[in-house]
Amino acid sequence: MLDATTAAPALADRLARLSGEGALDVFRRATALKREGRTIVHLELGAPDVDAAPHVVDEAVRALREGDARYVAPAGIPALREAIAADVRSRGVEADADQVLVTPSAKTAVFYAMLAAVGAGDEVLVPDPGFPIYPSMARFCGGVPVGYGVDAHNAPDVDDLEARIGPRTRVVVLNSPNNPTGGALDAAATARVAALAERHGLVVVTDDIYSRLVYEGDRAPSPAAFDGARDRTLLVDGFSKTYAMTGYRLGYLVAPRPWLEPLTTLAINGHTCVPPFIQRAGVAALTGPQDLVASQRAAYRARRDLLVAGLNAIPGVRCPTPAGAFYVFPDFSEALAPRGLTSRELAHRLLEDHGVAAIDGRAFGARGEGRLRFSFASAEADLERAVARVAEAVAGLSVER
Known part of the structure; x- marks a missing residue:
């Protein structure tokens, strides 16, 4: 001792x-x-100053009282995976429930995506300014973070991103709307990112946690909705920001089918499964009233x-x-x-x-x-x-x- x-x-x-x-x-x-x-x-x-909607809380409590607190499938309960797939399809992302991995927070989903995509010596393009966990995770995975800037509107600068793609670039991390700037890419700029990923054979890790929190239009576009990036994008999202569910620690990863089994094995090693009563709250959030x-x-x-x-x-x-x-x-x-x-x-x-x-x-x-x-x-x-x-x-x- x-x-x-x-x-x-x-x-x-x-x-x-x-x-x-x-x-x-x-x-x-x-x-x-x-x-x-x-x-x-x-x-x-970045924490909403309100509580989760009553129907979300009620569903979590109901599920817990009914004993929905045992081990479940590592990838997530079917009802939540189906609700997530339906939600991303509403954004133009072609995805089915078997492409969804439920995680304990969107941050965990980013970490799993990076662990799956980044190899030793790979360069990872990260927004600068950007969420500090991106370069931290890239380094942890053995990669080399390379920052790209923001444009005059504080949105990710696609010109700068393109200029920094080199022979060792493997992954592009995108966060739009961006934390900390609040800048967001429009559909044309997002399509450019998708085209760059296709042209250079890159993996896109897109953190869409703020996709509903835009002040023009309904949702921010995702690179996963564009042909060039459909099969090379790992889409991360979660419930903390939009649904005021920060303490529920509920997120998800939508990935190409060949990635799901290895990612699920990673989840088994990392967290086994997300508590089912928390997942039931997620179903209520996505499928219930959006007031x-x-x-x-x-x-x-x-x-x-x-x-x-x-x-x-x-x-x-x-x-x-x-x-x-x-x-x-x-x-x-x-x-x-x-x-x-x-x-x-x-x-x-x-x-x-x-x-x-x-x-x-x-x-x-x-x-x-x-x-x-x-x-x-x-x-x-x-x-x-x-x-x-x-x-x-x-x-x-x-x-x-």
């Missing part, structure tokens, strides 16, 4: 390839400050407009209007550069001195320097309070602390 004087065994090298998620680090610190009696405006997490989805999207649009207008009214701040998701990614460079400050320092001051929890843009990649991510999945009163505090922080910036 190890004691305090005994050195612990060395960890496997692969764990050093992983990096964390900035939002959770900020959340922990913000929570600690709140316990000290501070008033904190939480804009760091909450519609009302939340309308609420997010109003909050987006409030936050964008408020931030743009602050001297030295430029905040593009996001097309989807529930984040803004304002640029503070004009206010920071003359004072020699970084976005990390600004995020620190905002939290410690002004009680606003936001995420440093560098947490999402090198191209995020000078920017902060704010979630507007919060009440309008919180957003108004945050804007006032951000304005106060920017007005008081100086090199000295």
